[in-house]
Amino acid sequence: MMETWVAFTLLAVLMQAMRTAGQKQLAAYISPMATTLVRYLFGLPIALIYLAILVVDDTELVVKALVHSDFLFYASLAGVAQILATFWLVKVLTFRNFAVGTSFAKTEALQTALLGAVFFSAYLSVWGWLAVVVGMLGILVVSLPQKGQPLDLSSLFYGGLSGIAFALTSLWLREASLVLEYPLTISAALTLAYMVSLQSLICILYIYLKEREQLRLMRKHLTLAGFVGVTSALGSIGWFTAMSFQNAAIVKSLGQLEFVLTLLITYLFFKEKIKLKEYVGMFLILISVVLLLWL
Numbered sequence: 001m002m003e004t005w006v007a008f009t010l011l012a013v014l015m016q017a018m019r020t021a022g023q024k025q026l027a028a029y030i031s032p033m034a035t036t037l038v039r040y041l042f043g044l045p046i047a048l049i050y051l052a053i054l055v056v057d058d059t060e061l062v063v064k065a066l067v068h069s070d071f072l073f074y075a076s077l078a079g080v081a082q083i084l085a086t087f088w089l090v091k092v093l094t095f096r097n098f099a100v101g102t103s104f105a106k107t108e109a110l111q112t113a114l115l116g117a118v119f120f121s122a123y124l125s126v127w128g129w130l131a132v133v134v135g136m137l138g139i140l141v142v143s144l145p146q147k148g149q150p151l152d153l154s155s156l157f158y159g160g161l162s163g164i165a166f167a168l169t170s171l172w173l174r175e176a177s178l179v180l181e182y183p184l185t186i187s188a189a190l191t192l193a194y195m196v197s198l199q200s201l202i203c204i205l206y207i208y209l210k211e212r213e214q215l216r217l218m219r220k221h222l223t224l225a226g227f228v229g230v231t232s233a234l235g236s237i238g239w240f241t242a243m244s245f246q247n248a249a250i251v252k253s254l255g256q257l258e259f260v261l262t263l264l265i266t267y268l269f270f271k272e273k274i275k276l277k278e279y280v281g282m283f284l285i286l287i288s289v290v291l292l293l294w295l
Contacts, residue, residue, distance in 0.1 A: 005198075005246035006293070012238025017261035019231035021269060024093050026224050032090040034214035035157045035228075039086060042229020043236065044196050050237055051193040054186050061182060065190045070179045077093040077174035085165030088158045107163035109256060110136045110169050113249035120171050122247050131291040132249060135256040138284030142259075143278050151288060170239075170248040177244040188240040194237070222263035254292050256285045 019039070027035050055061050065071055070176045116122030124132065173191055180187040207214050218225055242251045260282050266272045 003245075005242040005251060006254065008219045008238040008242040008245070009251050010238075010257070011237045012242060013255055013258040014221055015231045015235030015238060016255075017265060019228055019235055020089075020093075020258075020262065021265045022224060022231060024226040025121075026221060026228055027090050027093055029221050030086050030217045031211055031214050032094070033203065033206055033211060035090045036083060036086045037096065037200070037207055037214075038218065038225040038228050039142055039232040040083075040196050040199040040203055040229075042225050043233030044200050044229075045235070046230055046233035047189075047193045047196045050233075051189040054189050061186060062190065065180055065182075065187075065194070068180060071176050071191075071269045074172045074176035075191050075194050076198060078169045078176060078191075079198045080202070081165045081172060082169040082195065083199055085162045085169055088162035088165065092155050092159045092162060107136070107139065107160060108166040108170070109249065109252040111163050111167035112252045115167050116247070116249050119216060120175070122171070122174075122249065124247065125213075127291065128250060130248075131288045134291065135253050135288030137287050138256070138281040138288065139259065140281075142281035149161065151207065167252075170243055170252060173240060174243045174248050177240065184244040185241055188244040189237070191244075192233075192236050192240045196233070250292060254289055259285055259287055280288060 023035055023039070026038060030038075051062070108130055113124055113129065117124065173195065177184070177191045179189040180190065182190070239251070239255075263278055263282060265275055267274050
């Protein structure tokens with residue numbers, strides 16, 4: 001029988017690949033911060049409905065969580081870090097090829113392992129580290145520029161920042177979920193609902209004060225915005241639940257499968273040719289996934 005964390009990670013992988021494809025299209029019409037807002041605002045109803053279904057018989061759990069200082073601290077840090085990570089990722093998508101731009105942000109798996117070991121006592125076995133490193137090699141192979149092409153420093157810079165912020169998001173949301181000491185699916189849903197509510201509020205305030213014209217542009221693309229929001233929320237349900245059950249670095253390593261889906265979406269929908277090095281990268285990522293599942 002498939003382990004719970006594996007099933008939810010695979011859900012997250014599928015939804016995130018679809019969401020990122022939608023974000024790439026949406027980013028052509030609205031600003032990076034407006035695209036970030038769409039992810040949270042249009043995903044909020046899904047997050048709240050999912051939580052309501054889980055706590056329908058015990059709504060007191062929600063009240064206890066909202067007065068739990070450690071939960072609020074970690075969940076708030078995770079919420080802000082994810083806003084920054086998403087904003088920087090959207091900027092990366094506007095710089096380069098869809099798949100290659102995403103690959104810079106996927107350094108988050110290795111960064112999650114390193115930051116988790118140093119600051120969160122989230123240690124991995126030797127085989128776990130091997131799986132993380134092999135997966136990262138696959139990402140690096142794809143990220144290297146073609147012979148004669150200059151290195152895109154903007155993509156490298158913002159992609160690296162996005163990876164760090166996503167790594168911190170994963171570690172902080174796991175801490176928030178675990179401090180509640182609730183059943184893991186419920187604590188994950190509470191963490192998600194709180195974070196998306198906070199993120200929606202922060203992004204709306206920013207857009208209203210700094211980019212009010214973006215609200216009109218968002219209304220012109222409601223169908224695409226809804227797609228991004230729904231797939232984002234479903235993906236987050238997968239990530240949050242998986243990382244409540246398992247070490248965040250292990251979850252993110254299995255999540256490298258998203259990169260394979262990203263390449264397929266690149267080829268099928270954006271008609272961008274997949275190069276030899278990208279096939280090599282996919283092969284290495286699949287090896288890392290086999291190592292994880294075998295372990």
